[in-house]
Amino acid sequence: MRILLSLLSGSLFGAGLFVSGMTDTRKVQGWLDVFGDWDPTLAFVMGGAIIPMFFAWRLTAGRTPLAGGAFPELPRPELDHRLIIGSVLFGVGWGLAGLCPGPSVASLSYGGAGGLVFMASMLVGMGAAPTIAQHLDRLATPA
């Protein structure tokens, strides 16, 4: 059940990324490039995605997930150095290549060698992230 629901969700996600054009790095960079030929498409994708999710969050009230268990415990609304530093690093990489994790997976079949090298580098980065995060924690804690 959980595996089938995951497959369904992943299929919708892959289809959405594909038809929205978000696997085209020119569109993503076009949105970030306010000093160049600005492309508003990404804002429509974000808006279109937030609407169903808004209703989904409202439907979680007083219910349990279809496959059983419980809805995730939400993190406390606290801002910390991990969130800010991580988002800045992610944003720079996202701007440089025009790819983020979802589209990098969706475009695996047609992204060519560049897409594969990006994916491999991203996986290395993800593997190193827990160690780097611990170093950041140590720096952020006053001795």
Added chain:
Amino acid sequence: MQQDWIWGLVGGGLIGLAGAVYLLGNGRIMGASGIIGGLVDGSGRNTAWERLAFLLGVVVLPIILTPLYNVSIATHITDNWGVIIAAGLLVGVGSRIANGCTSGHGVCGISRFSLRGIVATVFYILAGGLALAVFRHVLGLI
């Protein structure tokens, strides 16, 4: 080109629907970096099969849709290998340290008015915009 925003809206709706199925079905937040990262660092070992099933769907649907689509589907990624590797490392490290990327913080976070999701999104968009300004318009690298 003129219909790009319509396809963006339609595709966005599908992405939101995907997040709704993942949340209401499995009780989990759909974040691409979390789903992949949990497989890489072992933190998602107990849910490995559902993570793999999700990723299978993400890879396969574009393969099925490609023949139906009569426009160019190239990713147009840069051919500068140094930039690709640096970008991949930054995306991997950053999204995991921040505990989310465009799908987790952006789509799933903003839709519940999460402070963390909104702040993360503001910071990665500003950082991305700055990266383009510097590396494209100042240095001419991308």
